[in-house]
Amino acid sequence: MLVPALLAVASLALAAAEDLKEATRLYQQGQTTQALEQVTAFLASKPRDPQGRFLQGVILTDQKKSEEAIKVFTGLTEDYPELPEPYNNLAVLYASLGQYDRAKTALELAIRTHPSYATAHENLGDIYAQLASRAYDKALQLDKSNTTAQTKLSMIKEIFGGKPTKVAAKPEPTKPEPAKPAVAALTEKPAPAALAPERATSNGDTGSILKTVQAWARAWSKKDASAYLAFYAADFETPNGESREEWEKQRTERIRSPKFIQVGILKPTVTMTAPDDATVAFRQTYRSNTLKSAGGKTLHMTRTGDKWLIKSEKAGG
Numbered sequence: 001m002l003v004p005a006l007l008a009v010a011s012l013a014l015a016a017a018e019d020l021k022e023a024t025r026l027y028q029q030g031q032t033t034q035a036l037e038q039v040t041a042f043l044a045s046k047p048r049d050p051q052g053r054f055l056q057g058v059i060l061t062d063q064k065k066s067e068e069a070i071k072v073f074t075g076l077t078e079d080y081p082e083l084p085e086p087y088n089n090l091a092v093l094y095a096s097l098g099q100y101d102r103a104k105t106a107l108e109l110a111i112r113t114h115p116s117y118a119t120a121h122e123n124l125g126d127i128y129a130q131l132a133s134r135a136y137d138k139a140l141q142l143d144k145s146n147t148t149a150q151t152k153l154s155m156i157k158e159i160f161g162g163k164p165t166k167v168a169a170k171p172e173p174t175k176p177e178p179a180k181p182a183v184a185a186l187t188e189k190p191a192p193a194a195l196a197p198e199r200a201t202s203n204g205d206t207g208s209i210l211k212t213v214q215a216w217a218r219a220w221s222k223k224d225a226s227a228y229l230a231f232y233a234a235d236f237e238t239p240n241g242e243s244r245e246e247w248e249k250q251r252t253e254r255i256r257s258p259k260f261i262q263v264g265i266l267k268p269t270v271t272m273t274a275p276d277d278a279t280v281a282f283r284q285t286y287r288s289n290t291l292k293s294a295g296g297k298t299l300h301m302t303r304t305g306d307k308w309l310i311k312s313e314k315a316g317g
Contacts, residue, residue, distance in 0.1 A: 020052050023059075028315065029239075030254065032059050050080050057089060066093050077109070084114035091123060100130050206270040209278050209301055212308045217263040217284075225252040233302055233309040258288035276303040277311075284315075 023038035057072035076086035087110035094103035110120040219227035238247040268282035
């Protein structure tokens, strides 16, 4: 009699895990409403799960439901005080509401739990700068002839360009260690000009493949949708089976919407699966004014004529 019950429990656990996986996939595709429904279904069976709750908070942040997101992240800090990320995300939310003192306290708690958490240290510096900006503003209100305060205020505004910008974070797929959000979006350096897809050598030179992948990332960083899409094969396998036209429309919108994009390719490895086919695995970092994330990615490359093009892509791993 116990065996069926144990099997049923295992079955429920597997279903719950699939709900979270699907919620993460939907969020990554920008379908926040559907993602929230999936993560809510997951939390119905695992209400204390930190990964699910973190994703829920991230989605609510993305939907600009700040009070609800604050409630979620506050609950995580109470139940899992050893995790620094919920404190950091609380700081992002408080900063977006202009509550810099509360943001400062949250970041100090994040650093106390994880002293080597570089993002929290950077964010805390940004918060100090915002507090200093307010103090200099007040000094100038009281004494408009204070040129020293005016100079310092101008320097801060030049560096930070105004108030902190809220950036939502995504959790990593296997543990409650998400990509970390930043409080302020710093002035970005212009990305190098995008290159055309690299010509491949007849023996499938891995160097040419890596140059193609880097050029693909540069086109994305430059927000050049046409150049970016040119790196995909005509028979590219769209992620959800949608038409090529629909996929290109979605990708173009997501590339053009942010104010800036930075894509990095870390530790790429090339595996030749055939003379005209290769798999490229790497860690991808993504940053824009609305999102910051990092995670594994795999590209299936195929040689078409004298160029290497992307046949399919998979996130995670």
